[in-house]
Amino acid sequence: MFKKSIFFFYLVFINCIQLNSQSLVFAEIQGSPIISTAGWNLTGAAAIGDTGGDVDFDPNELILTQNIGTSSGGIFYSQPIDLSTCYQWTAEFDFRMFDGNAADGIAFCFLDVPPTGFVNGGGMGIPEFANGIKVVFDTWDNGCGANPEIQIYNGIGYNECSVGIVKVTNTAGNLNFLRSNNYNHAEINYNNGIISVSVNGTLWLSTTYTVSFVGYMGFTASTGGANDRHSIKNATIYADVALSTAGPDIVICNGETAQIGSTTNSNYNYSWSPSNGLNDPTISNPVVSIVNNGVTPISQTYTVQTTLLSNPTSCPSNDNVTVTINPILTSFVNASICAGSSYTVGGQSFSSSGNFQVIIPDGNSCDSIIQLTLTVNPILSSDQQIQICQGSSYNFYGQTLNSPGIFTHLLQTVAGCDSLITLTLSFLPISSSSMQEEICAGETFTFLGQNLSVTGSFPFTIPSANGCDSIITLSLLVNPIPPAPSLTSNSPLECPGDLLTLSAVNIPNGVYNWSGPANFTSNQVENSLNVEIENTGIYTATVSLNGCISPESQINVLIENIFTFDDFDFPNVITADGDGINDSMDISEHFQTCLTFELFIYNRWGNLVFKQEYESTAFSGKSVGGDDLQEGLYFYKLVYENGEKSGFIHLIR
Numbered sequence: 001m002f003k004k005s006i007f008f009f010y011l012v013f014i015n016c017i018q019l020n021s022q023s024l025v026f027a028e029i030q031g032s033p034i035i036s037t038a039g040w041n042l043t044g045a046a047a048i049g050d051t052g053g054d055v056d057f058d059p060n061e062l063i064l065t066q067n068i069g070t071s072s073g074g075i076f077y078s079q080p081i082d083l084s085t086c087y088q089w090t091a092e093f094d095f096r097m098f099d100g101n102a103a104d105g106i107a108f109c110f111l112d113v114p115p116t117g118f119v120n121g122g123g124m125g126i127p128e129f130a131n132g133i134k135v136v137f138d139t140w141d142n143g144c145g146a147n148p149e150i151q152i153y154n155g156i157g158y159n160e161c162s163v164g165i166v167k168v169t170n171t172a173g174n175l176n177f178l179r180s181n182n183y184n185h186a187e188i189n190y191n192n193g194i195i196s197v198s199v200n201g202t203l204w205l206s207t208t209y210t211v212s213f214v215g216y217m218g219f220t221a222s223t224g225g226a227n228d229r230h231s232i233k234n235a236t237i238y239a240d241v242a243l244s245t246a247g248p249d250i251v252i253c254n255g256e257t258a259q260i261g262s263t264t265n266s267n268y269n270y271s272w273s274p275s276n277g278l279n280d281p282t283i284s285n286p287v288v289s290i291v292n293n294g295v296t297p298i299s300q301t302y303t304v305q306t307t308l309l310s311n312p313t314s315c316p317s318n319d320n321v322t323v324t325i326n327p328i329l330t331s332f333v334n335a336s337i338c339a340g341s342s343y344t345v346g347g348q349s350f351s352s353s354g355n356f357q358v359i360i361p362d363g364n365s366c367d368s369i370i371q372l373t374l375t376v377n378p379i380l381s382s383d384q385q386i387q388i389c390q391g392s393s394y395n396f397y398g399q400t401l402n403s404p405g406i407f408t409h410l411l412q413t414v415a416g417c418d419s420l421i422t423l424t425l426s427f428l429p430i431s432s433s434s435m436q437e438e439i440c441a442g443e444t445f446t447f448l449g450q451n452l453s454v455t456g457s458f459p460f461t462i463p464s465a466n467g468c469d470s471i472i473t474l475s476l477l478v479n480p481i482p483p484a485p486s487l488t489s490n491s492p493l494e495c496p497g498d499l500l501t502l503s504a505v506n507i508p509n510g511v512y513n514w515s516g517p518a519n520f521t522s523n524q525v526e527n528s529l530n531v532e533i534e535n536t537g538i539y540t541a542t543v544s545l546n547g548c549i550s551p552e553s554q555i556n557v558l559i560e561n562i563f564t565f566d567d568f569d570f571p572n573v574i575t576a577d578g579d580g581i582n583d584s585m586d587i588s589e590h591f592q593t594c595l596t597f598e599l600f601i602y603n604r605w606g607n608l609v610f611k612q613e614y615e616s617t618a619f620s621g622k623s624v625g626g627d628d629l630q631e632g633l634y635f636y637k638l639v640y641e642n643g644e645k646s647g648f649i650h651l652i653r
Helices: none
Strands: 024-028 040-045 048-049 061-063 072-077 088-098 105-111 129-138 151-156 164-170 184-193 194-198 201-206 214-222 229-239 250-253 268-273 297-307 318-326 331-338 343-345 348-350 354-360 369-375 381-389 394-395 399-401 405-411 419-428 430-438 443-446 450-452 456-463 470-479 485-487 499-504 510-517 520-522 524-532 537-543 551-555 573-575 599-601 608-613 632-640 643-652
Touching: 024 399, 061 072, 061 214, 072 229, 105 229, 129 184, 129 194, 151 194, 151 201, 164 201, 194 318, 201 443, 214 229, 331 343, 348 354, 394 430, 399 405, 430 443, 450 456, 485 537, 499 537, 499 551
Parallel strands: 250 318, 331 369, 381 419, 430 470, 573 643
Antiparallel strands: 024 229, 040 072, 048 061, 061 229, 072 214, 088 184, 088 229, 105 129, 105 214, 129 151, 151 164, 184 194, 194 201, 268 297, 297 318, 343 348, 354 369, 394 399, 405 419, 443 450, 456 470, 485 499, 499 524, 510 520, 510 537, 537 551, 599 608, 599 632, 632 643
16 A cells, blocks of 8 residues: 555645656545535535434535435546556545445446436446446345445446456355445555455455546446435545656757756656766756767757656656757858948848858758958048038039939049048028917017017018028917906805806807816806805906907805804793784794704604694694694604704693
8 A cells, every 4th residue: 555655635636647746646525524525526316414323423424325216326526537657546435335225336436438427226326338447336136146246347337237347246244244334444456457446454356457548536326226325435536656757859059958857856766868968867857968060960869767766666657858959050251341331141241340250040940150250441531511502503523413412422542442522412491481470469579689569471581601591471460358258147145055157258269267265266158056155255257369368357256144043942831722922833033044944743652743844834733734732741853954952842722
């Protein structure tokens, strides 16, 4: 056994060919009692539950079927497991079959397809067309042996009577313990083509099967005409394997080095072959250094074999990597040119003396090198700068030049490099241009020393030192100052919070600028705002037209009334006898126009008998419906903005 080195990652699938440590867990149903089946798919009747009367006191277990007939259930890990390179693996779990009359049993499966349906009864819940390994604990005799039985079957579907089943039967009652209220511990081992089944530490069955495909591991159970409760817990699936990783193929250039392999795993031994060109053939990631002074690429394939430190002879794995070394070709070139010329090689141009290295890419990803030694012979040169007026011409060594530009003339020398005369010819324009400007009435525009304040067109001549004058015509527009805007409003307002409207007589294309109390600003012709006390005062406005701002206009905003309440003493008695003296309790006179209120009158039982709102009928001993109220003591409550007042009043008739 090798489970002592297991690293437990609860309910996590690890593909065998991706393992980087030994004896790793594929998957696990966590807990005893079971607390999680994350990563597993429960199907059919399978569920986490409590079996009453069990002796191990587990409050929860994975129940594949209850003790009812014609039922099946299963649980399979959701991710496929690749056993194509895993030569050793183990599945351990606890199982229990009891509380019925022995139908039909439990199976551990490794199937080539994820289960989508189950078969009741003798099919043990295994999908009919599923291929793979089935380890079956069979408790019902379908006419093919003495049950209970332990069976191993490798093939499509399952039937107790299928050809090829390897099994041990209950010939002398030796397997009666398989059905029990107590859990049995099962261990299924696969080692290099040999699969064996042990229960409670006893080896019961062993046979030879080759498991080399990607599939799904899990458990099924089924009942048919009879019934039983089938349960499992503490399920763990793990394997012992070493992973060889040589890394991707590499292409380098002569003189370069490359590192192959992968990160070191302290649980592994490494051996590389061949060893030539490697700094250390016994580490996980050696460095390759091979010289290629030829003209064609050379390649070397390295193979790494990885074994487990704990078991160097078990389950070695191999991987290959090919390293290709491309040559680098170098050539030497000497050249000379005249100053002003250039020398091109490998798509690059050079125009100065010196030694240069030119890299030319080739099809093998390694560049060839050209070592260039370049000599630049000088030439005599001179520069001329000439300016003439537009419309004139210039004679340059027999050429009549009528347009600006740079012109050259070569004079042959005995050294083979021509002397070069360069002329830069430019023309001074004689031009006429115009410009437009705007000012406001009362302003002055200054241009070329002249102060202008009226609308008109004004020509200006700009002299040049070489006699090429230019003319600029200025068009000046003097815009009038717009009149102060005419303002209107709905002031004075009756109460705080009322809507204020501010308006100005609209001047087409005018831009308005309002300001007022409480940091009020606006660019609208018409404005609306709810006014409180802090918004009262002077509001001003100007209008801008064509950049000219009008004089300022003002308007005063007032509020006629404010919220006030005279906190008077309520009368404690009214005599509603119709004599005109103290017949009612009217409180509206104590409130300013803008303040609202509500007066509530309640009888001694707390029932509302009267309600007065602002400007409604005062309380005169009558109910809301107009009926006379009985004499007695009444409770009043006055509610108004930001306050309330209450007390008692005696009604006498």
